Amino acid sequence: MARAAVAQVGLRLSGVGGTDELAGWLVAREAPVGGDLVDPRMPERIGTRGLRNMAHESRLALAAAADADPGGPRDAAAGAWARSTAGLTEYATICTAAVTLGPGLAGPALGPASAFNIPAAMISIRLGLVGPNLTLTGGATAGLSAIAEAIRLIATGDATGVLAGGSAAASPWRAPNGFIAAEGAACLALAPANHAGIHLRTRHRGALDEAALGATAGLVVATPDTGIAEALAKRLPYPVWHVERTLGDFGAAGGLIAAVCAVALCGETTRPVTILALAIEPRGNAVVLEVSSS
Amino acid sequence: MPNVSAARLRDLAAEVFEVRPEEVTEGASFYEDLGVDSLQKVELVVRIERQLGVKLTDEEAAGLRDIGDTLAVLRGKGLYIGP
Amino acid sequence: MSGVGAVSVAGLGVTALWDAIVGGRVLTGPVTRFDVSGYPTQQAGEIPAQTVAALDAALPHHESLVARYLSAAALEALGQAGIAPRARREKLGVFVGTVMGTRPVLDRAIGPGRLGVSDRTWADPDELLATLCQMVAVNGPVVLFAPGCSAGNAAIAAGSAAVASGEVDVAICGGVDELSLEVFAFFTAMRALAPDTIRPFDAGRRGTMPGEGAGVLVLERPERALARGVDPLARVLATASAADAYSVTQPHPDGSGLIATIHTCLTRAGRGADDVDWVCAHGTGTPANDGVEARAVAKALAGKRRPVLSSVKGQLGHAEGGAAALEAVVAVKALEENRIPGNVTLLEPDPDCAGVDLVPPGGRRTTVDVVLSQAYGFGGGVSTVLLGKGDDG
Numbered sequence: 001m002a003r004a005a006v007a008q009v010g011l012r013l014s015g016v017g018g019t020d021e022l023a024g025w026l027v028a029r030e031a032p033v034g035g036d037l038v039d040p041r042m043p044e045r046i047g048t049r050g051l052r053n054m055a056h057e058s059r060l061a062l063a064a065a066a067d068a069d070p071g072g073p074r075d076a077a078a079g080a081w082a083r084s085t086a087g088l089t090e091y092a093t094i095c096t097a098a099v100t101l102g103p104g105l106a107g108p109a110l111g112p113a114s115a116f117n118i119p120a121a122m123i124s125i126r127l128g129l130v131g132p133n134l135t136l137t138g139g140a141t142a143g144l145s146a147i148a149e150a151i152r153l154i155a156t157g158d159a160t161g162v163l164a165g166g167s168a169a170a171s172p173w174r175a176p177n178g179f180i181a182a183e184g185a186a187c188l189a190l191a192p193a194n195h196a197g198i199h200l201r202t203r204h205r206g207a208l209d210e211a212a213l214g215a216t217a218g219l220v221v222a223t224p225d226t227g228i229a230e231a232l233a234k235r236l237p238y239p240v241w242h243v244e245r246t247l248g249d250f251g252a253a254g255g256l257i258a259a260v261c262a263v264a265l266c267g268e269t270t271r272p273v274t275i276l277a278l279a280i281e282p283r284g285n286a287v288v289l290e291v292s293s294s
Numbered sequence: 295m296p297n298v299s300a301a302r303l304r305d306l307a308a309e310v311f312e313v314r315p316e317e318v319t320e321g322a323s324f325y326e327d328l329g330v331d332s333l334q335k336v337e338l339v340v341r342i343e344r345q346l347g348v349k350l351t352d353e354e355a356a357g358l359r360d361i362g363d364t365l366a367v368l369r370g371k372g373l374y375i376g377p
Numbered sequence: 378m379s380g381v382g383a384v385s386v387a388g389l390g391v392t393a394l395w396d397a398i399v400g401g402r403v404l405t406g407p408v409t410r411f412d413v414s415g416y417p418t419q420q421a422g423e424i425p426a427q428t429v430a431a432l433d434a435a436l437p438h439h440e441s442l443v444a445r446y447l448s449a450a451a452l453e454a455l456g457q458a459g460i461a462p463r464a465r466r467e468k469l470g471v472f473v474g475t476v477m478g479t480r481p482v483l484d485r486a487i488g489p490g491r492l493g494v495s496d497r498t499w500a501d502p503d504e505l506l507a508t509l510c511q512m513v514a515v516n517g518p519v520v521l522f523a524p525g526c527s528a529g530n531a532a533i534a535a536g537s538a539a540v541a542s543g544e545v546d547v548a549i550c551g552g553v554d555e556l557s558l559e560v561f562a563f564f565t566a567m568r569a570l571a572p573d574t575i576r577p578f579d580a581g582r583r584g585t586m587p588g589e590g591a592g593v594l595v596l597e598r599p600e601r602a603l604a605r606g607v608d609p610l611a612r613v614l615a616t617a618s619a620a621d622a623y624s625v626t627q628p629h630p631d632g633s634g635l636i637a638t639i640h641t642c643l644t645r646a647g648r649g650a651d652d653v654d655w656v657c658a659h660g661t662g663t664p665a666n667d668g669v670e671a672r673a674v675a676k677a678l679a680g681k682r683r684p685v686l687s688s689v690k691g692q693l694g695h696a697e698g699g700a701a702a703l704e705a706v707v708a709v710k711a712l713e714e715n716r717i718p719g720n721v722t723l724l725e726p727d728p729d730c731a732g733v734d735l736v737p738p739g740g741r742r743t744t745v746d747v748v749l750s751q752a753y754g755f756g757g758g759v760s761t762v763l764l765g766k767g768d769d770g
Contacts, residue, residue, distance in 0.1 A: 002542075049312050079620075084502050091480045091499075091559050095487040098562035103416040105344050109310070109337040111563030112625045112755045115476055116502070116523035121756025124620040130634065132618035133758040134531060137478065138521035139503040145520045152538055158618065173483070175497035205518035205544065206470065252502070281503065283510055285519040332665070333567070333626045340566050352568050 002155035002202075005195035006263055010067030010165070010187040012060045013247065013257075014038050023264040026220075026241055037170075038184050043067060046126055053109060054122065057086050057169035060185035061119035062126055065163045068187040069127055078131030078159035080150040081120040082143040082166040084251035089171040090114035119167055119185075131159040136252065140222040140243075140279040141205075142166075143255025144287035148202040150190050162190045166253025174251075177224050182248025186260045198266050200259070201290045203276070208286040213276060216290070220261040222254035222279040232278075255279030255287060262291035269293070298346060299376040300365055306345070307361055310338045320362035327360075338364075346373065378611045378767070379602040380458030380595035381706045382450035382551075386422045386588055386693055389431055390453060394703070395710040398689055399740060401721045403574060405586050405694045411484060411558045418570045422588025422694020423556050439508045440498045441479040442555040446591035446699070448508040451549050455513065458595040459607045460547060462513045467546035467601075470517030471509065472536035474528025474552040475698035476754070477560065478502040478521075484558035505553070517545040526659075526754025527618070528552050529592060529701030530762050534616035540596050547601075551593035552702030560587045560697070567626075569663055575695075577660035577688035578667045578720060578735050580727040585661040588694025592702030594709070599767075609767035611709045614648070614747070617641035621757035627665055628753065632673025635751060638761035639677035646763050648747060650680035653763075655717045656733070657704045657750040660688020661695050668729040675732025678749075687736040691722035701752035705762060708748040712766050717741045 009019050014036040016022045040059040042051060043066045051059060061081065091114040097106035112118060117135040124133045132153055136142040143166045150162035165187030174181055193199060204212035213219065219236060221229050222243040229242040243250070243258050250257050258277040265275045272294050280286040301315075308315040311330050324330040339355045342348070342364070348371055358364050365375055383390060386404040387397035397404060405422045413419045424446075432445050439445055451471075455462055460469075482499040486492045498504045506519060518539065522531045529552025536548030564570045564587060571584040599609045617638040621629035628635070643649065656674055660667055671686065678684040689707055696703055711717055719740035726735050746766055753759040 052312050053310075074622075078618075084500075088480070088500060091477070092483055092487065094559045094562055095483050098558060099488060101344060103413070103562070104565045105340055106559075106562040106566050107337060107340055108563060108566040109333055111560075111567065112333070114480075114559060114563070115525065115755060116478070117476075117525045117756045117758065118625070120524065121625055121758070124622045124757060125624065128622050130620050130622045130637070132760075133524060133620035133756070134522060134618070135524045135758075136521060137475075137502040137523045138506070138519070139501075141519070142521065145518065148518075149520075149535060152535075152542075156538065173497075173500055175500040205520075206468065207516045283503075283507075283519075285515075287518070331624060331627065336567055355568060 002151050003193040003199050004151045004154050004190040005193055006188050006198040006200065007070045007191040007195060008068045008189040009260065009263060010064035012038050012040060012064045013184040013186065014182065019264040019267055022261065023268040026261055026265060027268065055090065055113050055118065057167050058119045058122045061165060061167040062122050064185040064187040065123045065165055066127060068163055068189040070189050073160060074128045074130055077129045078133065078153050078162045079120050079123050079129050080134040080146040080162055080164045082136045082146040082252045082256050083116060083119060083168060084137050085168045085171055085174060086116050086119050087114040088173045092173045123163060138252055139281035140224065140254035141281055141285050141287045142252035143257065144259060144277060144279045144289050146256060147200060147259055147289055148205060148287060151200060151202060154190060154192055164188050164190055166250065166256030168250040168253045177249060179244045179249035182250050186257055188260065188263065198263055198291060198293050203290045204288040207284050208280055212288045216274045216276045218265060219276045219278055220258040222258040225282050228280055259289055259291065266291050266293040304361060306341055307338055310334055310341060318361050321360060323360050378594050378596055378613065378709065379607050379609055380454035381610060381709050382453030382593040383703060383706050384446040384450050385590040385703055386424055388428045389449065391706055394706065398692060398707055398718045399716060401738060403692050403722060405575060410556055413561065416565055418572045421556055421561065421586045424589055436508060437511060440494060440496065441482050441504055443475065443479060443505050443553045444508040447473060447505065447551060447553040448512050450551060450591040450593040451509050452512060454593040454595045459605050465514040465516055468517045469515055469547045470539055470545035471506065471515055471519045472532040472548055472550045473506065474522040474532040475505060476523065476526060476528055476554050477557050478523065479504045481555050481557040524758045525756040526697050526700060527752040527758045527760035528698040529705065530752045530760035531618065533594060533613065533705060533762050534618060534760060536596050537613045537616060540598060546597060548596040549593060550596055551591060552698045553591035554589055554696055554698035556587055556589040571662055574722050575662035575691045576722045576724065577662045577691050578671060578727055578730045579723050580725045582662045582664060582667060585663050586694045588696040590696045590699040590703055592699060592706045594705055611712050611767050612765045612769050614763040614765045615642040615645035616762045618760045620759065623757055626755055628669045630669060632669050634757060634759035635673045635753060636677040638759050639749065642761050642763040650678040651682060652747050653678055653684060653749050654745045655711060655748045656684050656686040657708050657748055658686050658688040659752055660690050662690060668727060671730035671733045683732060683734040685717065685736060686733040687718055687720045689718055691720060704750050708750050708764050711745050711748055712764060715743065715745050717743060717745060
């Protein structure tokens with residue numbers, strides 16, 4: 001199975017500065033449950049023009065990606081982004097405008113922003129990434145499948161580096177599921193496996209195979225199903241963290257946030273360690289990512 | 295017929311284009327001088343239609359090159375536009 | 378590739394789609410699903426109400442049409458491949474692309490009064506896969522892509538990579554979208570809608586029209602299909618993706634992303650420009666797109682002959698996330714039948730497109746061994762697939 005290395009991390013999460021702080025919160029089991037508005041804190045090199053009319057989720061995604069972006073050649077750099085909330089508010093706004101204002105008067109600038117892929121597009125355009133540009137959506141597994149696809153793009157030579165990230169924004173149109181609707185973005189810059197540092201490998205995709213949950217020091221699980229998370233915590237002989245209860249619900253980006261938590265925990269210790277990130281959906285679809293330091 | 299000033303239209307264009315209002319001069323070309331893209335231009339047309347209750351034809355909308363053109367098209371529709 | 382399935386404006390099934398394509402039928406027409414009275418143009422590529430009724434008779438109900446379109450096309454494709462939907466001896470994964478997913482449920486929900494639907498299907502993109510996962514036993518990865526209008530080809534690329542790596546035995550790959558009032562309203566405000574007919578590559582083209590539908594392809598290793606007595610319909614010779622990194626709404630003026638994907642596909646498949654018998658174009662019929670696309674294809678496929686190119690969007694409308702997958706299904710039929718669909722609505726070729734050989738409306742009967750099918754869209758993501766005959770290689 002192909003591997004990739006984590007070159008850099010970019011975070012825009014409520015109440016969390018960097019990966020050290022995130023790991024500290026996780027170890028202490030008192031991570032702040034998200035839900036507050038997150039300031040994009042846009043890096044200076046992005047400039048300012050075009051940001052005012054950009055959707056908040058796109059700004060968060062772009063800022064996290066710009067922080068993670070290691071620079072270097074642009075010709076084969078790619079983006080793989082997971083989200084389920086991007087564009088939802090814009091879609092609803094255009095529907096409302098079409099009903100209330102009449103034909104032709106729904107603001108066209110909102111149109112492209114009403115699709116899932118606008119944050120990934122903004123990252124590609126603003127950072128000049130001309131490699132494959134993927135957006136994944138769906139449930140919590142999308143975030144880990146985005147990483148799986150990113151590892152594949154590097155393994156097949158489609159890309160020399162991938163900014164794999166996820167984002168979520170608050171919207172009154174989201175479906176409540178009992179968790180705090182989190183907003184924020186996180187991005188892992190992935191490099192070929194010969195790069196030093198923390199390595200990622202997709203262990204399993206599909207119906208959950210418990211055999212894929214062995215040989216690890218801990219598990220970070222993203223799932224909207226508290227029952228699944230609690231059953232795993234009870235059954236497994238190592239610590240289990242539940243993303244939605246710890247940091248809030250990120251929708252499709254949940255799996256990506258689980259991976260970022262696993263990367264943060266791996267970075268905590270100096271000795272080699274493996275932490276797993278798992279995303280599992282109510283229909284049973286699961287992805288297991290192995291995160292190891294050496 | 296609503297009254298509107300050229301200054302207010304410039305402010306509107308500046309907001310849509312994310313430039314300073316003083317950059318939106320009568321001769322400043324949307325595409326070349328202000329770096330506007332086609333989506334921002336059509337956004338301006340829709341905002342004008344919404345606020346002034348006028349309708350621009352596809353040809354009129356496509357023909358707008360700068361704020362001077364825009365004012366001329368609106369005046370051609372019988373709108374009084376102050377300074 | 379061992380099976381294909383389609384739900385399109387031509388009705389249920391691949392046969393209905395292919396008959397409409399070679400019959401030269403233009404299937405765009407008045408929108409009836411939602412109220413567009415008062416809109417300056419009122420045409421789209423809408424799946425007829427009787428087709429939706431036929432779907433509902435065969436499938437469990439789902440609030441979202443895309444869930445129904447996708448599962449019907451997938452069941453057809455599995456049937457052709459001879460793979461039982463419920464019994465599972467192989468590892469089977471699902472790779473699907475969409476632009477709007479279940480969001481068009483909001484079209485019905487938002488009106489003058491209270492919300493018109495009882496649940497929040499629109500906010501849960503995963504619901505798109507609900508009916509498929511109910512009808513088909515899926516034990517492998519389930520991945521949903523939403524990279525803009527290249528969605529269908531992105532799904533084919535991911536599915537064929539999963540088959541090649543051995544992650545799955547069988548990949549159900551597809552693309553789907555349903556007609557969206559929001560997209561219609563947005564295209565109206567953009568003034569991008571064709572008033573009467575979509576005329577890709579025509580000097581007088583005025584715009585595009587949204588459409589809808591689902592296309593599905595079943596991918597597996599050829600020897601697996603042959604072992605069941607199923608002859609491969611076609612082969613995925615190569616896939617490639619890139620991004621323009623230029624503008625949200627406009628293709629790069631040089632078509633740089635498209636050119637890069639065509640070169641990569643040819644290199645990976647070990648083919649030359651003259652080996653490509655047909656380019657199944659993106660061809661949306663907008664003034665901005667078609668000239669750029671024709672010039673980019675002419676440049677990327679410069680050889681002894683001008684590249685042979687046509688777009689089926691003049692007949693079907695632009696099915697967005699469904700478009701590339703439906704076009705891949707049409708490409709499979711073109712390979713099978715040795716027949717190239719024409720630019721059915723072409724009246725006067727745009728001189729700007731002189732670098733390509735625009736297929737006349739009647740199409741052509743000729744040997745078709747290799748087809749290139751490309752897709753891109755808002756945001757600048759490009760995804761291209763190169764398809765060959767079933768006995769290729």
